[in-house]
Amino acid sequence: MTMPNLRWDALTPTIITTALATAVVILRLVVRCKFVKAIGFDDFVIVVSLFLSWIVLGLTVAMVVTGFGSYAWSNPLDIRHTTAKLFLSWNVLYVVLIHVTKASILTQYLRIFPTRTMRRLTWLLFATLLPSLFWGVFASIFICNPVKKVWRPMTPGHCLGTRTYWLSVTSVNIVLDFAVLALPIPVISRLKLPRRQKIALVGVFLLGFFTCAVSIVRLVVVHNAYARHNYTASSAEAVTWSMVEANVGIICASLLALKPLITFFFPQATKERQPPRWSLTLDTISTMAPSEPDVEKGPVREQPSARPMVSDERLEKIAEELEDSDELTLVGTRQSYMGSDARRVRTKSWSEQTILDMEGVISRPESAATSPLTAHMVEEEVEA
Template identity: 35%
Template sequence: MTTLSTPRGRQALAASIVFTVLATVITTVRIYTRAFLVKQMGADDYVILVSLAFSWVFFGLMVGEAYHGMGEHYALIPAAIYKTQMICFWASVPIYQTSLISTKMSILLQYKRVFSTPRMRLACWILIGFLGVYGTWTIVSAWANCVPLAKFWDPTIPGFCLDKKALWFSNSAIHIITDILILVYPMPVLKSLQLPRKQKFALMAVFALGGFVLITSVLRLKSLLVISNSTDPTYDNVGAAAWSAVECNVAIICACLPGTRAFLSRLLPHIFSTRSNGYRSKTTRPTRTGRSALTGNGNTQVLASVVGGRDKGYDHDHDLEALSPSGSSVTSYTKESKEAFAGIKVTTNVTQERTLHPKITINDDTESTKELVKKHSF
């Protein structure tokens, strides 16, 4: 088969290779973490594999475009090579849409699993339903852009085609809107977590990486504007093809990063691990005005603690260490918040302590005084 490659086409293909391989590596780390470290594969993990598979199909079609005249001026491309390029281009559009839509589905399924508040789950289901309807339309309209289909790569065939410019720009605008929604969804929940500031910022930064998807969507929109007004589409299609590959793979990378926390905690334990040499806890104690320092009657402690998982990344719950002194009668009321990440558990302990001691008579006996101090020192 006769082929025709150009430097511009190979540059776009190189960008696609880099980001597709990077997305594959990050997805592999995520699946390894979820399947072998955390041992809790979910629907979001399987959906991201579907998205990665379509990303590789898109890469294969882009190879066909790059070696069949993409980046070359239309007037210099033989008819047979041009037809092959247009067929690859026609097939790549719905494949790109399928990869991107399934990635967003995976992110929302991950939100639904991690942030299990009723309002968050409802919001996720609403957006999942919208993406299902919109995704079906955008994929079908991309496949059946022209009737008959051959009119897409052979304009001389009788028939009609949808307005490509209107279709491309409306789809791109909806993608940008959904990117913004997905980006801001988890921030209020993450902000309210009772975590150490460093860990909270680290988690928010991981989720905020989804902003790169928004940036690539905007840059792709700019490249679509160029090709939609072009009189030499085979030459000007390079930018749109390259940014499409970057966008769908950056989306996969950003979707996978939160699922790699247990793996990252091994590499960067001071940032991503939920504990350091034991459990971390922040304790708030009320004043003991008007109470004896020895008896401690009616003493109430409010313990707000963050209980971290093991460094291996397991999602098992862990018990707090005993914090009450011996000889005390302790009643604990524990309210457990929702799990923000696998292996992270936020716990608030309200402890009411009542300790009764017999009446002690203080005398001048030195040994008795020493014994008293020894018994009632904490």
């Protein structure tokens, strides 16, 4: 008695998810070449991961052709041997595939997040991947001693329990998935992004946690099938959920790189309708009469009324008190938002007015007025 449904249940999701992962990676490469015009090391790593996914798909097809998903006693002995060898190879490449995908995500973190703490934690997770990869490959190859006992069960020797193997490999994989996805959350939570962009970013990471959910579902399904002593079903379901997990991981690793493509086709998707709360204005501070503004781009809006001027002596004194400061504190009055492409208006004096947004550049002239000098300190001096 054969079980063709089990065979196709193992193959169909593998084909569908591999095709989706391929499409997403191709879009990622198009974005990197056409829009960003730069290929990063993380792009090469994700291509390697996709290549491994196609190899694993080929092994899955070969296993189905040789009877995988059928009851073992319904197949000739030589077919059973071939299927067992293919399944052993499938296990090894699957372990390599999921670890390469995690390495691609971590490599992307190194490119996106330049802070020292973030880079150290990323390298720490890289170091954690190595023993996990070693254990997964080692346990897959030497699950039986001697190895040929995998396809020749009557050979003298002993084997590690299949359930023990899946529990150990899957548990470590779930922990690493959560660690990799949770690593940038503290950094992202402190970013002052427009609401739509923050929602999109959170959505990407929630989809990433879907990979963890798939791993947990796979663990439960395989455990239950094994507990019913239905080893054929447990193997087929393990392959099904494993490939869904691996390909969803490839998709999630590529989503962050697709933002330029989304912005190109849906420019309104990343724009805010309401003025963002993080738009600030540094008021002009000058000891001489304001000159005509030099507008870099866009029309000039009406400027706020001039503040009382502060003496040069007092400005120099405040600058000397703050000369050891490494940060520029941005404190000032809020002003009407000038759109997603905020204009910068420079005066010809030694001070300047800068409208800040998250994608802009903060200028820091060497002048005492715009170095570590803060707007609120000047206001206090004016009031005094």
